[in-house]
Amino acid sequence: MASEIIARPLVTITNVIWSFNNESHRPQLLLIKRANDPMKNHWALPETLLRSEESADAACIRLIDDKIGLQVPMSCTEQLATFTDPKRAVGTRALALAYMTYLPVTPELHPGYGATDARWFTLIADKGDFVINGHDQEFNLALPANKSGLAFDHPQIIQTAIMRIKNKLDYQPSILRILGPTFTLRQAREVYAAFLQTSADQIDNSNFKKTHQRLFREVGTASMKHSGRPPKLFQLNF
Amino acid sequence: MASEIIARPLVTITNVIWSFNNESHRPQLLLIKRANDPMKNHWALPETLLRSEESADAACIRLIDDKIGLQVPMSCTEQLATFTDPKRAVGTRALALAYMTYLPVTPELHPGYGATDARWFTLIADKGDFVINGHDQEFNLALPANKSGLAFDHPQIIQTAIMRIKNKLDYQPSILRILGPTFTLRQAREVYAAFLQTSADQIDNSNFKKTHQRLFREVGTASMKHSGRPPKLFQLNF
DNA sequence: TAAATAAAAGTCAAAGATACTTTTATTTTT
DNA sequence: AAAAATAAAAGTATCTTTGACTTTTATTTA
Numbered sequence: 027m028a029s030e031i032i033a034r035p036l037v038t039i040t041n042v043i044w045s046f047n048n049e050s051h052r053p054q055l056l057l058i059k060r061a062n063d064p065m066k067n068h069w070a071l072p073e074t075l076l077r078s079e080e081s082a083d084a085a086c087i088r089l090i091d092d093k094i095g096l097q098v099p100m101s102c103t104e105q106l107a108t109f110t111d112p113k114r115a116v117g118t119r120a121l122a123l124a125y126m127t128y129l130p131v132t133p134e135l136h137p138g139y140g141a142t143d144a145r146w147f148t149l150i151a152d153k154g155d156f157v158i159n160g161h162d163q164e165f166n167l168a169l170p171a172n173k174s175g176l177a178f179d180h181p182q183i184i185q186t187a188i189m190r191i192k193n194k195l196d197y198q199p200s201i202l203r204i205l206g207p208t209f210t211l212r213q214a215r216e217v218y219a220a221f222l223q224t225s226a227d228q229i230d231n232s233n234f235k236k237t238h239q240r241l242f243r244e245v246g247t248a249s250m251k252h253s254g255r256p257p258k259l260f261q262l263n264f
Numbered sequence: 265m266a267s268e269i270i271a272r273p274l275v276t277i278t279n280v281i282w283s284f285n286n287e288s289h290r291p292q293l294l295l296i297k298r299a300n301d302p303m304k305n306h307w308a309l310p311e312t313l314l315r316s317e318e319s320a321d322a323a324c325i326r327l328i329d330d331k332i333g334l335q336v337p338m339s340c341t342e343q344l345a346t347f348t349d350p351k352r353a354v355g356t357r358a359l360a361l362a363y364m365t366y367l368p369v370t371p372e373l374h375p376g377y378g379a380t381d382a383r384w385f386t387l388i389a390d391k392g393d394f395v396i397n398g399h400d401q402e403f404n405l406a407l408p409a410n411k412s413g414l415a416f417d418h419p420q421i422i423q424t425a426i427m428r429i430k431n432k433l434d435y436q437p438s439i440l441r442i443l444g445p446t447f448t449l450r451q452a453r454e455v456y457a458a459f460l461q462t463s464a465d466q467i468d469n470s471n472f473k474k475t476h477q478r479l480f481r482e483v484g485t486a487s488m489k490h491s492g493r494p495p496k497l498f499q500l501n502f
Numbered sequence: 503t504a505a506a507t508a509a510a511a512g513t514c515a516a517a518g519a520t521a522c523t524t525t526t527a528t529t530t531t532t
Numbered sequence: 533a534a535a536a537a538t539a540a541a542a543g544t545a546t547c548t549t550t551g552a553c554t555t556t557t558a559t560t561t562a
Binding site for chain 3: 468471475489492493
């Protein structure tokens with residue numbers, strides 16, 4: 027068995043970075059426009075190459091610092107899955123070690139580090155499909171990767187991310203970290219609604235509180251500028 | 265930024281292979297005794313190196329064929345997680361792409377392919393810890409990797425596998441595939457009991473059926489040799 | 503000060519889970 | 533062959549959780 031058939035692949039850390047859009051009240055994710063080949067000028071998930079003396083966790087934290095200048099703790103990041111199709115990258119063998127990051131803030135974006143542009147794309151539902159929308163274009167994630175316009179197998183990675191979040195909604199909704207350290211029940215319902223493909227007011231506030239109260243605790247009352255009774259503030263229990 | 269700092273790691277496919285022990289009525293997993301360095305003579309999970317033109321899924325199927333001579337479909341295998349600590353292997357950089365396989369049979373084991381021995385170890389609970397037991401020794405998975413006697417970070421990988429199985433027990437108990445194509449409710453309860461650290465008769469049969477019946481369907485009645493009413497046979501719905 | 507608003511808090515019936523009992527189909531013992 | 537033992541299915545009653553809906557409360561706006 028010749029040793030040259032053993033793979034020594036490149037390993038890209040590919041990160042699905044989520045935050046919350048306070049205007050549209052929707053979750054959003056970060057895409058960058060690639061400055062270089064392969065897939066130059068295509069929109070893609072932020073990536074970096076794993077380095078020799080670095081764990082994937084550390085590379086993921088470094089990626090976030092490089093792309094958006096934020097030093098986040100590991101607690102807002104988790105491993106998603108590893109994508110290994112030998113043809114997923116063109117011309118070279120590269121594994122994608124996919125991560126997810128829940129940002130508690132929505133920072134201003136500055137292109138750089140291999141990107142000519144960087145934007146937030148909001149998650150919307152369209153006839154049962156998930157679509158990410160922003161910056162005068164949108165990508166339907168149900169389309170095959172090469173049809174969608176997104177680079178590589180990134181539509182599939184994002185789809186996997188969405189499904190993971192959806193599955194965890196009822197026992198460990200880490201996605202709520204995008205709302206910051208504290209949040210109202212309405213905000214939580216807005217996030218849930220996006221992943222369940224419904225609207226926040228289809229989810230009854232009282233029932234939502236009853237069925238999820240083990241997951242968060244009350245930490246005070248918000249001082250709202252809008253009319254109506256001020257909402258209570260909650261914090262995740264985990 | 266010098267290009268030599270970019271990692272070109274080896275990638276091992278590391279597989280937690282489960283089957284059911286019909287004597288002890290317990291789930292068991294496969295360990296091999298390593299024939300070569302690193303970690304020569306240590307018990308370890310079966311592994312293989314990813315090849316250049318091969319997906320990780322394909323490598324995992326190949327590993328099972330090499331180690332136990334079985335051609336299994338992808339449906340009995342799933343990706344677990346990727347372990348990337350730069351110090352997890354000695355002397356070289358190697359990622360472990362961990363998988364789980366649920367074997368519907370318990371084949372005879374024949375050492376070979378880098379192993380001087382290969383055995384089934386049954387999963388048992390000991391004061392809240394999980395322990396794997398067999399072949400006149402046992403490994404406590406709660407101990408730090410280097411204390412347990414198992415190679416590399418394999419105790420941590422097995423622990424991750426157990427937790428994944430436990431979390432899926434109530435919505436997609438793929439682990440029941442180790443019982444073969446059909447199974448009785450008692451057998452299912454035996455598997456559940458092992459991961460929930462209790463005994464099968466602590467789980468009420470009638471209630472178990474009611475709360476899990478959406479997951480399996482009746483496909484007939486077993487012809488049992490033992491005394492008592494013959495049990496019904498079930499099949500997974502997914 | 504009254505109306506409008508938004509959210510919390512409460513109610514009640516239906517569905518689901520849990521502890522427990524009874525019945526049924528089989529083997530073993532007498 | 534009948535009775536006892538066994539193991540599993542099937543059934544029952546109570547308690548808990550969920551889900552649709554109503555009422556109350558705290559705030560802003562008219």
